[in-house]
Amino acid sequence: MSMEFGIKNEKITKALLKTTIRKALRDIQTDPKRSVRNLVDLGLNFAEGCNQREIFDITQHYLSDENSAYFTLAENMVNEIDHEKLVTFGLNFGYNGCTSGARILREKQTELGCHLPFLITFTITDQPDSLSLAEIESAICQGMELGIFIYAVICKSDIYPELLETASRFSDCAFIFFVNPRRLTREVISRTSEIDNLVTSVRYDGVSDDCLESVGALRAQGCITVAHYEYTSASLDAILDNSLTEAFAETGAIAGILYSEPGADPDVQRKAAEYRAEIGRLQQYPVFIFEAQSDIKRIDAMFSGAECRVHFIGGGKVLYTAEQKIFEGANLREDTLADIFKRLDF
Numbered sequence: 001m002s003m004e005f006g007i008k009n010e011k012i013t014k015a016l017l018k019t020t021i022r023k024a025l026r027d028i029q030t031d032p033k034r035s036v037r038n039l040v041d042l043g044l045n046f047a048e049g050c051n052q053r054e055i056f057d058i059t060q061h062y063l064s065d066e067n068s069a070y071f072t073l074a075e076n077m078v079n080e081i082d083h084e085k086l087v088t089f090g091l092n093f094g095y096n097g098c099t100s101g102a103r104i105l106r107e108k109q110t111e112l113g114c115h116l117p118f119l120i121t122f123t124i125t126d127q128p129d130s131l132s133l134a135e136i137e138s139a140i141c142q143g144m145e146l147g148i149f150i151y152a153v154i155c156k157s158d159i160y161p162e163l164l165e166t167a168s169r170f171s172d173c174a175f176i177f178f179v180n181p182r183r184l185t186r187e188v189i190s191r192t193s194e195i196d197n198l199v200t201s202v203r204y205d206g207v208s209d210d211c212l213e214s215v216g217a218l219r220a221q222g223c224i225t226v227a228h229y230e231y232t233s234a235s236l237d238a239i240l241d242n243s244l245t246e247a248f249a250e251t252g253a254i255a256g257i258l259y260s261e262p263g264a265d266p267d268v269q270r271k272a273a274e275y276r277a278e279i280g281r282l283q284q285y286p287v288f289i290f291e292a293q294s295d296i297k298r299i300d301a302m303f304s305g306a307e308c309r310v311h312f313i314g315g316g317k318v319l320y321t322a323e324q325k326i327f328e329g330a331n332l333r334e335d336t337l338a339d340i341f342k343r344l345d346f
Contacts, residue, residue: 021087025078032075073286082222088196093174097149102303104147114342118303121311123154129315142337154178164191167198181214193221204229215251226255233268249287259292293322
């Protein structure tokens with residue numbers, strides 16, 4: 001009886017949130033500054049625990065600047081992105097992933113006696129030992145039982161159109177797909193526009209216009225679109241002198257994700273993370289900037305109590321921590337997610 005009541009209660013909460021957020025998005029179109037602040041106030045009302053409240057408190061502080069470019073970003077988002085996508089992805093990420101899912105995750109951590117990640121990453125390639133969609137979907141089913149509702153997939157395979165069907169099948173989850181722009185054909189973009197729980201991240205190489213064109217085509221279809229860039233020691237200056245942020249803003253993507261090459265110099269990562277913090281504080285560009293390693297580590301600490309980044313690659317191999325070390329003691333093809341997490345030493 002109590003479980004049924006809890007489920008019913010959760011459905012009512014989500015329905016109220018959907019209605020309120022839809023109204024807030026309409027209001028932003030007419031009065032961006034006041035309405036964005038009201039939306040953050042709404043988040044504070046539903047925030048559970050000090051970590052979530054801290055995030056909204058920081059956001060409130062940022063929005064006290066009347067000249068913040070984030071107001072322009074908010075206006076661009078509500079005018080260009082399909083509102084159902086903003087509502088669905090936002091609820092799946094913020095409520096299913098970081099609120100109700102986080103409650104389950106904390107309970108399961110106590111039950112299993114181990115740390116659990118708030119997000120799982122998969123990589124798909126065209127290699128013979130690549131993870132299959134069936135293996136990924138099985139892992140997602142197991143992950144949801146553990147309270148994990150946020151999934152990132154790095155797709156280096158022509159199987160990308162089929163991957164879109166996976167996002168459709170798991171409508172309560174939030175997905176972020178990282179893809180090369182050459183895979184974003186007109187047909188793929190059209191199918192992407194039909195999926196509400198997906199953010200598409202387009203690879204930016206710093207040279208060609210492919211990313212710009214693909215982001216523009218996705219935006220024209222009302223899709224939530226970001227861009228990502230792999231930085232090296234040699235390209236750090238392009239980050240620090242704002243060139244890369246300006247390029248991200250030019251694409252029209254709502255965010256730019258910076259991630260370091262494998263084995264990168266820790267000092268280079270540190271400088272990129274410091275830049276990310278400073279550019280966020282200054283709020284000069286209408287685009288969010290993230291540094292993958294440092295931001296995921298921070299969110300891990302909030303929701304899982306430890307850095308527990310997990311990434312599954314070809315052969316079912318397990319990479320873990322921000323350094324993406326190979327874990328030899330478990331394999332996705334042989335072990336359950338729960339068993340893998342219990343064996344990992346975060």
